[in-house]
Amino acid sequence: xxxxxxxxxxxxxxxxxxLFDISRKAVFGVAMTGMVAALAGNLYMWDKVPMAxxxxxxxxxxxxxxxxxxxxxxxxxxxxLSENYFGKIQNYLTEHYALYMxxxxxxxxxxxxxxxxxxxxxxEILSVSLYILAGSEKNNLSSNEASLKYFLMGAFATGIxxxxxxxxxxxxxxxxxxGIEQYFTSGNELSPIAYIGMFLVLVGMSFKVSVAPFHFWxxxxxxxxxxFVTAFMSTVVKIAGFAAxxxxxxxxxxxxIHYWVEVVSVLVILTVTxxxxxxxxxxxxxxxLAYSSVSHAGYMLMVVLVGxxxxxxxxxxxxxxxxxxxxxxxxxLVQEAAGNAEITSFEGLAKVNPLLGFAMTVSMLSLAxxxxxxxxxxxxxxxxxxxxxxxGIVVLVAILTAMVGIYYYFKVIIAIYxxxxxxxRKLFTYNSSSLxxxxxxxxxxAIIVLGICPDIIHNLI
Amino acid sequence: MMTxxxxxxxxxxxxLLSLVKGESVKKIALGFALAELVLALMVLNQYMIDxxxxxxxxxxxxxxxxxxxxxxxxxxxxxxxLTAVLIPLIILSTFKHDYKNPAAFYALILAMSxxxxxxxxxxxxxxxxxxxxxxxxxxxxxxxxxxxxxxIKVTFKFFLYTVIxxxxxxIGVMYLYLQTNVPHPITFxxxxxxxxxxxxxxxxxxxEQCWLFWAFFIAFAIKMPIFPFxxxxxxxxxxxxxxxTMLLSGIMLKMGIFGVLHWLMPIMNExxxxxxxxxxxxxxxxxxxxxxxxxxxxDMKRLIAYSSIAHVGLIAAGxxxxxxxxxxxxxxxxxxxxxxxxxxxxIIDIIESRTGTRDxxxxxxxxxxxxxxxxxxVIIMLGAVALPLTNGFPGEFLLLNGIxxxxxxxxxxxxxxxxxxxxxxxxxxxxxxxxxxxxLTEKFTDLTMTEFAVLVxxxxxxxxxxxxxxxxxxLTQGDVDHxxxxxxxxxxxxx
Numbered sequence: 001x002x003x004x005x006x007x008x009x010x011x012x013x014x015x016x017x018x019l020f021d022i023s024r025k026a027v028f029g030v031a032m033t034g035m036v037a038a039l040a041g042n043l044y045m046w047d048k049v050p051m052a053x054x055x056x057x058x059x060x061x062x063x064x065x066x067x068x069x070x071x072x073x074x075x076x077x078x079x080x081l082s083e084n085y086f087g088k089i090q091n092y093l094t095e096h097y098a099l100y101m102x103x104x105x106x107x108x109x110x111x112x113x114x115x116x117x118x119x120x121x122x123x124e125i126l127s128v129s130l131y132i133l134a135g136s137e138k139n140n141l142s143s144n145e146a147s148l149k150y151f152l153m154g155a156f157a158t159g160i161x162x163x164x165x166x167x168x169x170x171x172x173x174x175x176x177x178x179g180i181e182q183y184f185t186s187g188n189e190l191s192p193i194a195y196i197g198m199f200l201v202l203v204g205m206s207f208k209v210s211v212a213p214f215h216f217w218x219x220x221x222x223x224x225x226x227x228f229v230t231a232f233m234s235t236v237v238k239i240a241g242f243a244a245x246x247x248x249x250x251x252x253x254x255x256x257i258h259y260w261v262e263v264v265s266v267l268v269i270l271t272v273t274x275x276x277x278x279x280x281x282x283x284x285x286x287x288x289l290a291y292s293s294v295s296h297a298g299y300m301l302m303v304v305l306v307g308x309x310x311x312x313x314x315x316x317x318x319x320x321x322x323x324x325x326x327x328x329x330x331x332x333l334v335q336e337a338a339g340n341a342e343i344t345s346f347e348g349l350a351k352v353n354p355l356l357g358f359a360m361t362v363s364m365l366s367l368a369x370x371x372x373x374x375x376x377x378x379x380x381x382x383x384x385x386x387x388x389x390x391x392g393i394v395v396l397v398a399i400l401t402a403m404v405g406i407y408y409y410f411k412v413i414i415a416i417y418x419x420x421x422x423x424x425r426k427l428f429t430y431n432s433s434s435l436x437x438x439x440x441x442x443x444x445x446a447i448i449v450l451g452i453c454p455d456i457i458h459n460l461i
Numbered sequence: 462m463m464t465x466x467x468x469x470x471x472x473x474x475x476x477l478l479s480l481v482k483g484e485s486v487k488k489i490a491l492g493f494a495l496a497e498l499v500l501a502l503m504v505l506n507q508y509m510i511d512x513x514x515x516x517x518x519x520x521x522x523x524x525x526x527x528x529x530x531x532x533x534x535x536x537x538x539x540x541x542x543l544t545a546v547l548i549p550l551i552i553l554s555t556f557k558h559d560y561k562n563p564a565a566f567y568a569l570i571l572a573m574s575x576x577x578x579x580x581x582x583x584x585x586x587x588x589x590x591x592x593x594x595x596x597x598x599x600x601x602x603x604x605x606x607x608x609x610x611x612x613i614k615v616t617f618k619f620f621l622y623t624v625i626x627x628x629x630x631x632i633g634v635m636y637l638y639l640q641t642n643v644p645h646p647i648t649f650x651x652x653x654x655x656x657x658x659x660x661x662x663x664x665x666x667x668x669e670q671c672w673l674f675w676a677f678f679i680a681f682a683i684k685m686p687i688f689p690f691x692x693x694x695x696x697x698x699x700x701x702x703x704x705x706t707m708l709l710s711g712i713m714l715k716m717g718i719f720g721v722l723h724w725l726m727p728i729m730n731e732x733x734x735x736x737x738x739x740x741x742x743x744x745x746x747x748x749x750x751x752x753x754x755x756x757x758x759x760d761m762k763r764l765i766a767y768s769s770i771a772h773v774g775l776i777a778a779g780x781x782x783x784x785x786x787x788x789x790x791x792x793x794x795x796x797x798x799x800x801x802x803x804x805x806x807x808i809i810d811i812i813e814s815r816t817g818t819r820d821x822x823x824x825x826x827x828x829x830x831x832x833x834x835x836x837x838x839v840i841i842m843l844g845a846v847a848l849p850l851t852n853g854f855p856g857e858f859l860l861l862n863g864i865x866x867x868x869x870x871x872x873x874x875x876x877x878x879x880x881x882x883x884x885x886x887x888x889x890x891x892x893x894x895x896x897x898x899x900x901l902t903e904k905f906t907d908l909t910m911t912e913f914a915v916l917v918x919x920x921x922x923x924x925x926x927x928x929x930x931x932x933x934x935x936l937t938q939g940d941v942d943h944x945x946x947x948x949x950x951x952x953x954x955x956x
Contacts, residue, residue: 311524370624371594380587381525383634384653395635399628406624410617418605418613458524 001060002041003068004108010034013169018094028086031097032079035104039072052114056176059114063310066461067111067243070314075104075236075320078228080439081329084336089136100232103129107240111247116165116175123161123208126240127154130233134225153207153217161204167197167250177251178310179191198253198461205248209241211301212271215294219278222290225458227335230286231328234293235321246313254307264305266438267310269397271298276401277341279408286341288408289324292367295405296320299398302382306389310461311351312381312430318457319366319374319450326363326443329436330356337428346412348421353430357416359440366447368409369402374450381458463507464515464531466580467500467541471548475568482564486518487556490567497574501545508538516584525587525638526645528653532584535937536722536792540581543799544712548574549665550918551707554807556911557814560607560702573599573708580716586634586655589724593680593716594627604701610698619697622690626680633676637728640665661727661947670732677725678740684717685773687740688747698766703810703890706762710769711803715795718773721780722792722944730948737781741867744781745875747774752881756888761819763807764889765802768845771878773796778875779860781950787863788941793933794856797844797926801853802892804841804919811912812893816901821889826898830905835894837908837916844923846886847879851927855934 010030017027042065045051050061060308064160079100089096106125113119131154135147169175172183184190194440203214211219222230275295282288300320303313331341335357338345350357379402387395432440450456474493481489482778507515516532533541552570560566579592597620605616634655641659645652654660665673683690694756700707705848726733751770776794779787811834812827813819828835840851847853857879865872908916 316852331568365598370598371591376591376594377522380631380635383631384525384638387635388639395632399632403621403625408622410620414605414617416615417602455523458522 142224157207164200674732790859
């Protein structure tokens with residue numbers, strides 16, 4: 001609650017601050033301080049009795065605290081790398097920050113919702129901010145395209161989601177999770193509109209977290225948006241999306257799991273396969289990461305499929321987010337130096353700038369799920385639980401696509417270490433500040449430490 | 462505790478080494494490798510006194526029930542010893558090369574040796590899997606960074622092959638894990654475990670055992686490699702730098718054999734027995750096929766690569782014949798092959814670095830210029846041919862004897878390896894070392910001190926273990942008996 005208020009106030013303050021002449025450093029400082037304060041307020045709620053706010057539309061327990069911490073932590077991590085991104089923005093700088101704050105507010109509402117209306121409001125606050133951020137490079141055509149595409153597709157998905165929520169309300173007579181849960185567990189014959197509502201919600205949520213076959217917006221939007229926004233969308237937003245997705249299905253619909261388990265397992269299989277298969281042919285690292293994020297969404301969806309163990313989801317999103325952020329941060333620097341995000345721009349990076357090369361390699365290994373990295377343990381946790389739930393086919397498909405995944409992640413590693421840079425590229429200077437290096441270091445160490453001792457964060461919730 | 466130090470010293474050394482700059486890195490790496498050898502000998506000593514004191518268990522991942530569980534059996538002791546003996550020799554053999562970025566090169570070799578030792582001592586299936594995969598990353602980088610012309614494509618093929626095999630194994634690992642049901646170490650609730658003892662105690666149905674067998678076996682077969690999973694091997698051996706080839710052939714392929722002995726045989730013994738015939742047939746096809754290909758090779762490195770497939774095929778056939786002779790033969794041959802092949806690849810590296818070619822036809826008469834090399838080459842080559850009184854003989858004899866007990870026809874076909882092996886090895890020796898000195902070999906200089914220091918220990922091992930193999934046989938006798946008991950009791954129950 002206090003987290004939400006702090007972030008909303010900081011967002012409002014930043015909007016108004018745009019009227020005055022405030023230095024860049026101060027704006028950054030305000031945003032960071034706001035996030036630190038919000039994080040502190042959030043951590044204060046840890047292990048307390050679950051607290052309800054706004055007519056019980058928001059209910060915060062350990063699950064929510066953990067995911068809000070992940071969202072805020074990953075955003076702060078990302079913001080430390082934002083110097084280049086924010087440095088280039090000429091106009092409306094404070095408004096940019098305000099939009100990030102508002103999107104965080106939306107995510108927190110999404111994670112801690114106890115009422116479907118709150119879920120919807122959260123998703124809307126988040127989405128509207130993201131539509132604008134995706135188009136924030138005003139003079140870049142593809143950024144505009146990304147924004148428009150995201151907006152149109154997102155609006156559709158929102159409509160479907162809202163329709164689903166309405167139908168569930170029509171059947172159960174409640175927007176509250178507990179009311180819906182009661183309706184589904186009551187044992188009475190369920191109304192057909194409840195099922196239709198459930199599937200519409202499934203489609204709407206799948207859309208938001210880019211689960212195939214509702215993922216078509218993802219590559220273009222991720223590719224077109226500024227890389228920093230892409231990193232934000234594919235990590236922080238994904239954490240919030242899946243936290244909400246899991247909570248909704250775990251609490252409301254787990255008693256009728258036999259109605260949707262097959263649908264979700266098909267979605268999982270489609271997502272991991274399509275994500276991996278389309279990533280093979282990509283020549284741009286940014287697009288490759290976009291498709292890989294689709295594939296990883298499939299793994300996160302597996303937690304919904306199993307319908308238990310939020311710890312696994314937590315570990316997966318953290319492992320995935322850290323690895324992705326490291327990858328995106330290197331990508332940002334390479335893109336700035338080379339002018340594009342092609343794999344060829346990475347050739348010989350290890351010689352020109354060993355730290356960037358090594359960081360990218362570690363993050364690729366982690367995304368590919370090679371042992372001794374966080375990505376491997378994350379996959380082991382999720383796949384064993386899926387196997388345990390009896391979905392052997394899903395595990396088999398996931399393993400087969402992991403093989404494909406290794407192929408495309410290693411294309412990047414091969415470019416970094418084994419190809420030689422062109423003369424022109426050898427002279428590039430990668431504009432990495434010391435802050436950047438520190439964050440990369442922390443990222444590398446976190447990936448390896450989590451890969452060796454995953455217990456650190458796995459048993460929290 | 463001592464085993465822990467042996468296991469983690471190479472990793473610590475690799476980390477420290479990557480911080481060192483300059484030429485001294487070679488010597489530091491050698492120092493660490495020798496320290497590791499001393500520790501391994503201390504472990505061997507301890508093993509002789511009380512093997513139980515060498516095992517170590519503590520929590521690793523409580524949420525999964527995985528332990529840092531290490532244990533030394535006779536077979537793993539032998540392989541730890543092999544690793545510890547070969548790594549200093551391999552490092553010493555690179556002294557004349559000036560690799561670019563030496564700190565990374567030696568750090569990767571040491572990290573690799575640590576992961577290999579981890580594979581051999583892990584008694585927890587997840588730990589084993591992690592080390593199994595961790596061993597692959599350093600060797601991939603060694604081969605792809607310092608290798609020959611086609612290295613990128615070839616090593617990537619190798620990497621994909623082995624990773625794909627490992628991922629199949631991962632399915633098996635998870636399945637086995639989910640079948641276990643033991644009290645959680647802290648909460649005492651029913652929980653799963655990766656522990657070797659718990660896995661052996663599982664009651665798996667025949668069908669389960671059969672598919673699990675293949676899930677694991679493909680991973681092991683690719684590593685060894687057994688025909689028809691071998692296609693990555695000749696190219697990778699040829700393209701990798703000499704040290705990489707030595708690591709691959711000398712130690713890494715033993716991971717596959719060890720996996721079969723330590724994990725496959727005890728846990729999936731019915732599946733193992735049921736599929737043995739197919740595997741033996743494949744392995745023996747591989748023996749003959751690879752031997753014939755070896756005869757046709759023009760490149761020395763490729764020749765030894767194919768000969769390695771033939772040798773490993775015979776070892777694999779011995780594993781699956783499951784009797785005392787064949788298992789003991791497989792174990793001792795594993796050690797012998799590791800030593801011999803490292804020696805042979807080193808000799809090829811010496812010849813290549815002096816003449817600039819590995820082409821058999823264009824060389825000749827080297828023995829006139831380098832008698833010391835000639836003598837040591839002969840000894841090591843005869844070891845590979847399995848002449849009596851060299852280390853190749855006891856293993857090959859026991860293997861063929863064991864396979865004969867299993868099936869006489871297969872043993873007769875496998876026996877061709879003795880003839881074919883002699884053909885390709887002697888032909889190579891004759892063409893390279895004997896005959897007329899030509900323009901290429903005219904300026905050939907004899908061994909330097911460091912080269913001598915590598916080859917003499919190898920030749921000494923070839924002869925000593927050839928004359929007195931009993932020491933190694935005793936070391937592994939207990940394990941082999943134990944394995945046989947496990948497999949046989951279960952096979953009786955199927956029959």
